Amino acid sequence: MTYAAPGAFAPVPRIVSEARLMEVDRPTLVLDVDRVEEQFRALEAGLGRTRIHYAVKANPHPKIIERLVNLGSHFDAASRGEIELCLSQGADPADISFGNTIKKVSDIEFAAHVGVTLFAADAEEELEKIAAYAPGSEVYIRLIVENSQADWPLSRKFGCKEDKLMGLLAHARDLGLRPVGLSFHVGSQTRRADMWTGVLDHVAGLWHAARAEGFDLDLLNIGxxxxxxxGEAIDxxxxxxxxxxxxVTERFGDVPRVMAEPGRGLVAECGVIIAECLLVSHKSDLDAHRWVxxxxxxxxxxxxxxGEAIRYQFITPRDHDAHGPCILAGPSCDSADVLYEKRPVxxxxxxxxxxxxxxxxxxxxTSSYSSVGFNGFPPLDVVVL
Ligand SMILES: Cc1ncc(COP(=O)(O)O)c(C=O)c1O
Incomplete structure (x- = not known):
């Protein structure tokens, strides 16, 4: 069974019909929090007893956090600011994991002070910081995994290679921490579930090896x-x-605690951006492509x-007219501000x-990546339906 956003014969989602009519004076992200709830329930149905820790970085709007708190979600926070946000919307600190492997000492101290007890690490020094400022906490070790199949890979910067794993688990234990598990991220926008198999095979081998070495792992964080x-069909x-x-079950068996950290999959389809075409031009009368x-x-x-990694879909008031390819660009005086050129839109x-x-x-x-005043443009506005 595949799932595609509405095409010509499907009803127009509420969020699109509202966005067509809404008065705005700058680019505006319109959010439908009921759709977040639908996505949460759907993921929850598939994930079974796996705990969902929403990756707050994907969209930190307080109304999204509030709704997810009410639905019983847990949270993956990247910083003190995200922990404070979750707490301000009623989250229980015991339901928040501090998943960034590069943490400020003062943020670790704050997290421990408010009652966060689960931390990620991928290096000796990070474990030492956690042991000093959040003594006795649970930690999971993030692994580097190879996955070239994700549209937005997250390799290299985060995680440790497998040769470090046993040493880090032992170091955590020697520091008085509780090394409870492993984590990885298969890469954002992994379009098909079968693309997970290679990564899961790799991590399962390490999981079983660590347990055989005497580490009593009971938490698997699948990221x-x-x-x-x-635009491309997904399940x-x-x-x-x-x-x-x-x-996961085929490879890991019955793991006591499994957690997942969906970000994009929970909130991407819950928002549309209202933008405006500023100019259509030809660089030469001989050019095949317009610039929009x-x-x-x-x-x-x-x-x-x-890298033209994420390819957005566009709706215009002239969609019934003939289409042709164009190079799509943003408004700023920066030549890197070209959205799609290698594969025109x-x-x-x-x-x-x-x-x-x-x-x-x-x-x-989108809203969390928007600069505050580059070239004097206002940041992306956000409106919740
Ligand atoms: C630690 C961690 N967990 C979860 C996510 C969310 O990933 P996705 O949006 O692909 O679900 C990210 C994204 O950067 C991440 O860094």
Whole structure:
């Protein structure tokens, strides 16, 4: 069973019909928190007894956090600011994990002080900081995994290679911490559940080896990676999550505690961005492609167009007209602010300055990536329905 966002014959989602009519004076992200709830319930249905720790970085809007608290979600926080946000919306500190492997000492101290007890680490010094400022805490060790199949890979910067694992677990234990488990991230926007198999095989081998060495691991953190619809068919969230869990169980057996940290898969489809076409131009009368400039770009919310990795879908008032390819760019005076050029985008040939352009499924990693005043442009506004 596959899942695709509505096409020509499907009803227009509420969020799109509202975005068509809404009065705005700058690029605006419109969020439908009821859709967050739907996604949460669907993922929960597929993940079974796995605990969902929402990756707050994907979209830290307080209304999203509040709704997820009410739904019984747990949270993956990257900083003191995200922990404070979750607490301000009623989260129990026991339900918050501090998943960044690069933490400020003062943030560790704050987290421990408010009652957070679960921390990520991938290096000796990080374990020493945690032992000093959050003594006795539970830690999980993040592993580097190879995955070239994700559209937005998260390799290299986070995690340790497998040769470090046993030493780090032993170091944690010697420091008086409780090394309870392992974590990894398969890579964001991993479109098919079967793409997880190689990574799961690798981590399962290390998991069983660590247990054989006498480390009493009982927590497996499978991270994020759950996809959103950006034009290519993906499985429905419940189906995808159930398949991932079947793959996990086949390899790890009955792990007492499994946690997942979906970000994109929970919130991307819950938001659309209202943008405006500022200019359509040809660099030469001989050019095959138009350049289309929007009032939003790489620095004002669409950072994930880097490398043309995440390919957003667009709705315009002229979609019934003939389409043709164009190079799409943002408004700033920075030549890196080109969104899609290697693979041009198909937009109506009749598109012109002043037209509203709605960017679908843009609820993840947009508002939080928007610069505050680059070139004097205001940050992405956010409106909750
Ligand atoms: C530690 C951690 N967990 C979860 C996520 C969320 O990943 P995704 O949005 O692919 O679900 C991220 C994303 O950067 C992350 O760094």
């Amino acid at each position: 994020g990676g759950f996809p959103a619809f950006y 429905a969230p419940a189906v995808y999550a159930a398949r991932v869990m079947a793959l 400039y929007l009032d939003i770009g790489r620095f004002s919310g669409l950072a994930e167009t880097e 198909s937009l109506p040939m009749s598109l012109r300055a002043g037209d509203r352009v709605i960017i679908r499924n843009a609820g993840a990693y």
